[in-house]
Amino acid sequence: MTVQVSKSVSALDKINLDGPIFDPGAFRLNDEQAGIITTARELGQTVFAGRAAAYDRDAKFPTENYRDLHRTGLLGIAIPKKHGGLGAGYQTYAIAAAEIGRYCGATALTWNMHVCSTLWSGPLADDLDMDAETRAEHERRRAVHYKRIVEDGAIYSQPFSEGGAAAAGGVAFGTEAKPVEGGWIVNGKKIFASLSGHADYYGVLCTEIAEGEKASRRNTLYLALPAKSDGVSVVGDWDPLGMRGTVSRTLLFKDVFVAQDAALMPRGVYFQAAMRWPHMFLTLSPTYVGLAQAAYDFTVRYLRGEVPGTPPVKRRMYPTKQIAVAQMQIKLEQVKAIWFQAVTEARANPTKEQVLRAYAAQYSAMEGANEIATLAIRTCGGQAMLKSLPLERIYRDSRCGSLMLPWTAELCLDRIGREALYETGESDE
Numbered sequence: 187m188t189v190q191v192s193k194s195v196s197a198l199d200k201i202n203l204d205g206p207i208f209d210p211g212a213f214r215l216n217d218e219q220a221g222i223i224t225t226a227r228e229l230g231q232t233v234f235a236g237r238a239a240a241y242d243r244d245a246k247f248p249t250e251n252y253r254d255l256h257r258t259g260l261l262g263i264a265i266p267k268k269h270g271g272l273g274a275g276y277q278t279y280a281i282a283a284a285e286i287g288r289y290c291g292a293t294a295l296t297w298n299m300h301v302c303s304t305l306w307s308g309p310l311a312d313d314l315d316m317d318a319e320t321r322a323e324h325e326r327r328r329a330v331h332y333k334r335i336v337e338d339g340a341i342y343s344q345p346f347s348e349g350g351a352a353a354a355g356g357v358a359f360g361t362e363a364k365p366v367e368g369g370w371i372v373n374g375k376k377i378f379a380s381l382s383g384h385a386d387y388y389g390v391l392c393t394e395i396a397e398g399e400k401a402s403r404r405n406t407l408y409l410a411l412p413a414k415s416d417g418v419s420v421v422g423d424w425d426p427l428g429m430r431g432t433v434s435r436t437l438l439f440k441d442v443f444v445a446q447d448a449a450l451m452p453r454g455v456y457f458q459a460a461m462r463w464p465h466m467f468l469t470l471s472p473t474y475v476g477l478a479q480a481a482y483d484f485t486v487r488y489l490r491g492e493v494p495g496t497p498p499v500k501r502r503m504y505p506t507k508q509i510a511v512a513q514m515q516i517k518l519e520q521v522k523a524i525w526f527q528a529v530t531e532a533r534a535n536p537t538k539e540q541v542l543r544a545y546a547a548q549y550s551a552m553e554g555a556n557e558i559a560t561l562a563i564r565t566c567g568g569q570a571m572l573k574s575l576p577l578e579r580i581y582r583d584s585r586c587g588s589l590m591l592p593w594t595a596e597l598c599l600d601r602i603g604r605e606a607l608y609e610t611g612e613s614d615e
């Protein structure tokens with residue numbers, strides 16, 4: 187069958203798969219941003235994509251990828267330049283992470299946990315209120331963490347889930363830090379702790395409680411516990427549906443002493459961030475924007491008969507395929523548009539409209555990635571879902587996005603609905 191294709195729009199002549207998800211010109215990114223994002227994309231495309239299947243199959247942590255992230259400077263992407271990092275802001279990091287997620291979801295998701303330890307203590311903390319003495323102390327402490335990352339390639343994780351209401355932001359964390367001479371004694375348990383057994387430092391969210399005090403969310407501490415400390419153990423197995431390379435096992439802390447320099451944020455600053463910088467919880471979404479793009483790219487390539495390792499059979503001439511690809515493209519552009527706007531306007535003290543948009547962006551990325559991957563499988567057909575090809579992994583990885591606390595898909599719906607209808611403090615009683 188010969189299909190006549192109109193050539194009236196010259197830009198349509200070139201299908202640029204593996205091009206930037208967000209073209210720097212079209213999305214007005216500057217040269218420095220484009221450079222960092224290109225480094226991430228090229229690393230993902232040329233190196234991480236080839237390793238992703240093995241990490242997934244064996245549920246193995248992507249250690250080799252972390253060496254490459256260190257080698258290319260990306261381990262310190264959000265560390266300020268004066269501390270030896272790349273000095274990327276929120277938007278640049280988010281787009282770079284989407285590019286990594288496109289080629290290896292587990293690497294992007296775990297890299298997010300690591301980067302947040304520098305993003306939250308870095309550019310985000312710079313926006314928050316601290317008196318001069320506290321800020322100077324914070325500056326001294328974060329320099330210690332940044333040096334480890336930049337010079338030694340230290341990897342940080344971010345365990346906050348505990349299986350109760352704390353990770354959703356409802357109550358204080360059950361993991362407790364008791365102040366003692368020179369630091370704290372930490373006791374508690376974290377579930378789904380990505381990078382467990384592989385991070386050098388666990389960035390634990392916990393509640394500081396002195397003898398006789400009641401637990402309060404205001405007293406949340408963000409402490410980087412050395413993984414090799416006495417009293418730290420990793421338990422349980424890890425054999426999940428998707429995101430298998432994250433190795434999100436259970437962490438136990440039994441009377442772990444942690445020194446004062448372990449604080450990634452000063453007292454009270456995490457709580458302030460959660461109240462005033464809500465986009466801090468949107469950082470799990472870039473991985474899934476990347477997965478959405480990956481599912482789309484795969485489908486176009488497959489229908490054009492260009493997927494390596496498959497016979498060069500074209501399937502693009504059927505109108506149903508073309509309609510499905512059109513639906514995927516529309517969905518992808520919708521996800522990209524709202525998400526780009528949300529990561530671009532991330533800041534301290536956002537307006538209510540911006541916060542509702544951030545929830546909507548999170549929901550759109552997390553659910554949208556899986557919708558696109560689902561459509562990709564249906565459209566490409568049985569031969570495309572074999573484990574020798576990346577699509578079924580993309581599909582499984584994408585299913586995990588909407589489960590991530592504190593902004594699960596359900597909680598986003600819950601908050602948008604309530605906050606759209608009620609002002610703070612308003613009730614019907």
Ligand SMILES: Cc1cc2nc3c(=O)[nH]c(=O)nc-3n(C[C@H](O)[C@H](O)[C@H](O)COP(=O)(O)OP(=O)(O)OC[C@H]3O[C@@H](n4cnc5c(N)ncnc54)[C@H](O)[C@@H]3O)c2cc1C
Nearest residue numbers: 344345346347354378379380429434589590591594596597
């Ligand atoms: C691959 C993967 C990696 C992860 N990595 C990390 C990590 O590195 N660090 C980390 O801290 N956590 C991590 N998590 C954990 C994740 O954020 C969740 O905590 C985890 O999935 C447990 O969720 P749950 O469904 O058991 O939670 P539950 O609290 O049992 O919630 C179940 C569902 O109920 C809904 N729900 C919960 N609370 C409310 C509420 N108050 N109102 C309305 N609905 C509610 C939510 O939609 C939620 O999905 C990871 C999870 C996965 C799948």
